[in-house]
Amino acid sequence: LKVRTFTTSIRAQAVPALTQDDLKKLAADKAVVYVKSGMVLGLGTGSTAAFVVDKLGHLLKTGQLTNIIGIPTSKRTEEQAKSLNIPLTTLDEHPVLDLAIDGADEVDPDLNLVKGRGGALLREKMVEAASKSFVVVADETKLVSGLGGSKLAMPVEVVQFCWKYNLIRLQELFKEEGVEAKLRVDGAGKPYVTDNFNYIVDLYFETPIRDGVSAGKEIGKLEGVVEHGLFLDMATAVIIAGTSGVEVKTK
């Protein structure tokens, strides 16, 4: 496996410090260059993907893009796309997409990802797996040397029925990585419910996951687990915006 990196410098003299949102917008600018008129597009979820959807809306409105049709990966993105008059479809109607663009929570050196801190992992994985290309947009804070290495959540979507039973089984599966498993709750302290009416168990690792492929398989074997946030060998390109430039990493 060989990851290639192309960097475009974005710094000029006396440029004010870029905020994280500025970096996300720069990544989004670069990503929409991949979009061509007539494409069926996967529309990601999260703050970075939302900048991409905004830009697509603008390109459509100004006639710079025509005839694109999107498949949103969450109800939030569906609402945003509708508000921008982006035509929408479903995987049932378009089972093969030309391109999906989405954010990520972690990106490792081989372009494997953790996704789903925004809770949309199931629809994201379905849409992105069905896409001929999958371009990830992120700022440099998302780079990790190993998945699980950010010490932030690696989400697992589980059915509501006996969720605690699966939380304990997930904790047991990763006891060597020193995992802490927690049910995700919303702002009111109630269990967070996904767009698919499931719960999310967040896994917090003390040390990065040693073997992502086997971790994904083992999690997938648990009955009642609907999907997990390891997106392995799925990204075609990752656009990383940092304070010293925008990098495009491809396989």
Ligand code: 5RP
């Ligand atoms: C949502 C996701 C998001 O793409 C991920 O959480 C990144 O979000 P943001 O761009 O807001 O950092 O996987 O389920």
